[in-house]
Amino acid sequence: MITNLFPAVFANATIGIILSDSHGRMISVSQFAQKLFGYTEAEMVGQTIEMLVPETLINLHKNLRKSFNDHPEVRPMGHGRGDLYAKRKDGSLFPAEISLSYFHQDQVLYIVAYIIDKTYKVEAERALIEQKNRIEQLNAELEQKVADRTNALMVTLHQLELSKDELSKALATERELGELKSRFVSMASHEFRTPLSAILTSADLLNKYTTTEQQEKRNRHIQRIKASVNHLNDILEEFLSVGKLEEGKIEASYSLFDLSDLVTSIVADIQGMLKPGQTIQLEQDCPGKVWLDKSLIRKIVVNLLSNAIKYSDENKPIRLTTWCRDEGVRISIQDQGIGMSEDDQKHLFERFYRAKNATAIQGTGLGLHIVAQYLALLNGTIDFRSQLNQGTTVTISFRYENNPAH
Secondary structure, three states: OHHHHHHHHHHHOOOEEEEEEOOOEEEEEOHHHHHHHOOOHHHHOOOEHHHHOOHHHHHHHHHHHHHHHHOOOOEEOOOOOOOEEEEOOOOOEEEEEEEEEEEEEOOEEEEEEEEEEOHHHHHHHHHHHHHHHHHHHHHHHHHHHHHHHHHHHHHHHHHHHHHHHHHHHHHHHHHHHHHHHHHHHHHHHHHHHHHHHHHHHHHHHHHHOOOHHHHHHHHHHHHHHHHHHHHHHHHHHHHHHHHHHHOOOOOOOOEEEOHHHHHHHHHHHHHHHOOOOOEEEEEEEOOOOEEEOHHHHHHHHHHHHHHHHHOOOOOOEEEEEEEEEOOEEEEEEEEOOOOOOHHHHOOOOOOOOOOHHHOOOOOOOOHHHHHHHHHHHOOOEEEEEEEOOOEEEEEEEEEOOOOOOO
């Protein structure tokens, strides 16, 4: 009895049902399917299923049908290929949701297609999407208003931050000036007191040496006074150089000159500064003239050589090498002195900074700061390598890029 009900179920189903064979010929079509596609049963039975497929997809559908016949399974059609469309008798297309099942009877494969018109579903989804877009638009407008208000608040906060930063910078500058002042007072009290004390002591002693036989002692104290005065002059010269550099009153004046002759002259002039047993080993490789500021190069080399002498012990050699080619110039000064720690090297070019192991040695803490300023004027570079208690190597370099003389 139940079997007799199957035709009624098939005929009155509320979805389209089409039964076809493995060749795609339709065997039976439900009433709902006839209505869905606009055909009569007679017009559909015996025809291939491709009459319901959009023309552009007929060949693809034939290949897919063959694939399904080879490996039949219960599944929805078009999985992973987007929306499916079916074709009515009048040629119009409608979105469809299609599921496939199959069965065998007398070893013959039959395929059942279940078809649902998704038009109303698609329209509902479209309306839902429109509503969603409207809500998103309203949300975006609200977010924009919030963003505008937030930006206005951020501008106000930024202005407050700028005021805060300006205040912080002013305080930092004040602290830096305070530190510089402390360093200067400490340096000046030491550097000025020592030569002035020597001058006063020697002057007092000169009054005691009044006889001719004491002329040698008088000469020794006179030389001591001269050396102290020269030291004070050097300190004042460094102060003046820093002032002129910071005010922009010193400019590079380029010319062609023989670097070897200049360095040889500097080494000869500086012999009086050498400690007992100290020597300057000079190695020069400058076959031609160089295009630099002769006065600034002299000041730089004198400063670096003076440091090497000052911070090296007696009987220690100092090596000075020069190298000149068309592409540039390199001057290197190497000593075996007290060296500098990595921590002190971080403050290498700061004004009035003295390394911890050099506070007992005369110096203003301005020498390398001035050298760095001179190098900046000449577009030069400095390479500083030092190890504590091992020595220091300072190399300055100048490249001849866009130079009229090279």
